[in-house]
Amino acid sequence: MTRERHSGVSHASGEDAVSAPEDVRILQAELKEARSEIARLRALLAPLQEELKGLQATRQEVERLSHELEQQTGRIEQQLAVARQFQSLFNPPALPEIEGVSFAIRYEPCRLVGGDLYDIFDMGNSCVGILVADVAGHGLATTLVTAVARMAFDTFRQNEYSPRVIMEKVNTQVMRHTLSNQFLTAFLGVLDLETSRMKYVNAAHPRPVVCAPDRFELLDTEGLCCGMFEEPRYGEKEIVLRPTDRLILFTRGLIDSFGPDCQPYGEARLHAFLKAHCDAPPAEIVKLVMEDFRGHIGQTEPTEDITILALSLAPRRAFEDRIVIPSEPQLLHRIENRILSRLEALNYGERALFGVRLALEEAVINAIKHGNKMDKAKKVTVTYSITDKECVISVEDEGEGFDPSAVPDPTDDANLELPHGRGLVLMRAYMDEVSYNEKGNRVVMRKKAPWAD
């Protein structure tokens, strides 16, 4: 607009410059006015320009900050991704199969990465270790503690079969290598598959459940959480697992996760659910519990890792052994010790052991006296196999055999005073099945395990 007026002035002066001094004055006045207008506008513009500069600086700052935030979020996400990766190494999705146990695990890490830890490991000497732990907190720091704990458990379980001792050592190690407010809760069991006995220690972890239609027990011991205290005072207990028992371990995430009603899933609901479903195999139990859990929490995203592990004893390959002795009655104890110590370790109980001992003595003495006729050059061969359902013992001699159906029943009133035949009566009374081969020089006796129907 200023420029237009100015050009209008030049145009006019081009035509009338000499002839009208009056006009010149007017033009001069207009020019002066225009100049002052320009100055005034310039004065107005200056602060706006300042403001603009400020705004531009602010915008740059905002851009810088948002970029930084993006980077940091990326870094955090990256850290979480790293943490998640490590967690997946600590908790392998597929654990090796171990003969003698059947188990299933569900592990659902939360988005923020918690500190759940689990493992089932073969310790040798027929022992299996069962570990479930939960490091407090989330994110990378928690992952670091999980790493320390994981390595400590891996190290201290070597050549050590007492869960209490292992937990004490892990406690010391975690205390030494983590910050003072970092700790974990943990349950560690050492299950001897030969005896079905599990020793365990519970370091302030939610109590695992042992349940069967006729049993419900919660596994707890003395002892504080792991990695916090100089003297955690761990206790150790032992439980015998029967083939029908299910052992269920889990972490706090399972019972503490809230549903839309702001109520946690809770121990009580879990316990009731387990009681109702404990005859299912481990994989089924894990699946059913997780369905029930999902039903409770609905669309709510859990803020903790969730781990559940179910385990039961599985039929093992039969244990088989063979003992050969010359026909000398005083060697009988060798056979007895070998077989009976195995059965005792399996918790056959006093009555069953008494019965097997009696039948075994009768069968071996028969083989030595009546089969081999005390001929020391002739051998007695005892083979036995033990499964989780029964024990089968066969005793064979090198004699000519006999026909058991031809032996008169000494419990008939008329036969009570007969010298022979009572051994056979006792074998049949104390074993579940007694049969001879056709030749009659080998007897096979079967004893059901006390827990088999």
Place this chain on the structure above:
Amino acid sequence: MGRLTVFEAKVKPQTPFTVRSEMRGDAAIVTASGHIAEMEAERLGKEINQRIEEGARVIVLDLGDVTFVTSACLGVLMGAHKRLRDSGGLRVARPQPLVRQILEITKLIRLFGAYDSVEDALQAR
């Protein structure tokens, strides 16, 4: 197996066998303890036969401390019972439940009885 002893799993050692006897009138009271199988039955038989040869007309066998018997032991008792059949026979006192069960299964409890005490067995003649 070469298995380390992780959990104690030992068969209870058998209580050692002992036997002694004393005469009371024409009865011999034979007191045994422990596990009586093949070899022990022979020693028990010797003890009983010696008393019979010394004139015992009744044998009271105190099984209170006997934990286990086999058919070999029952055979020895039956032998003694037959020898003394006309004078009073052999009587069993204080059998533990598992041993008593063996006497029941073989029905020998009908011949030897199963008295609550040595005195009861002596008086039963």
